Amino acid sequence: MRQNNSAQPRPAKKARLKLLATACGIQNEAGLASLQFASMSPTVEEPASGHSTRRSQGGAMNRKTALIAIAGAFAALGILAALVGPSCGNVKSVERIARATDLYSKGDIDDAFNAVESEFASGFKGCTLDELRYDDEVESKFLDEMLAHEQKGKGDLIVVLSEFTTDWRAADEGFSPNDRYEGWQWILTRPSQDAPWKVVDWGY
Structure with missing residues (x-):
């Protein structure tokens, strides 16, 4: 069984205490015991303080590393989104060629264009x-078809032509990847002039 000697002053230390007691004029046992008790009072050790400082610095480093990792993840997601692009049709830079005709005003045509862009973007x-x-x-190219629709009492019909390009994702929509489509038709109808245009068909 090990003995706990921490409470007993070492010989060299005990000798120093006697010298100190003599110098201070302490000669009785009670005074000597008080001096011994004071010498055993705990002190703050520097290594422990240093360890606490290192622990604090380590915590700060861990938080900084976590923030850097999160920022890196968001940056990677942003790059991936830029590479993949929008999930639907892109209508951000459409050139509109709209000229009033005998059948439709420019406002009618612009409304039809808006309906086409909305359908494309969806x-x-x-x-x-x-x-x-x-x-x-x-x-003039589709006049017979438009007039026939009107004569049947079905309201107005308009055919809009378009051009668009595709990337590798367009294969999911049935288009050729990395290709250009010209003269793509959009057929729209409306029951009256005050009603909005509705896309009813598209293709060649």
Whole structure:
């Protein structure tokens, strides 16, 4: 069984205490015992303080590392999103060629263009709409079809031509990847002039 000697002063230390007691004029046992008790009072050790400082610094470093990791993750997500692009059709830079005709005003045509862009943006993944066109030439090309629709009492019909490009994701929509489509038709109808246009069909 080990003996706890921490409470007993070492011989060299005990001799120093006697010398100190003599110098201070302490000669009785009670005074000597008080001096011995004072010498055993705990003190703050520097290594422990240093360890606490290192622990604090380590915690700060861990927080900094975590913040850097989070920032790196967000940056990676941003790069990935930029590479992948929008999940639906891109209509950010559409060139509009709209000229009033005998049948429709420029406002009518612009409303039709808005409906086409909305339909394109809701689907057509991997496709970028480059141009929308309606003018006298387009109208004359589809005039018989538009007049026949009107004569049947079904309201107005308009055919808008478009051009768009595709990337690798467009294969999911049935288009050829990295290709350009020209003369793509959009057929819209409305029951009256005050009603909004509605896309009813598209294609060649």
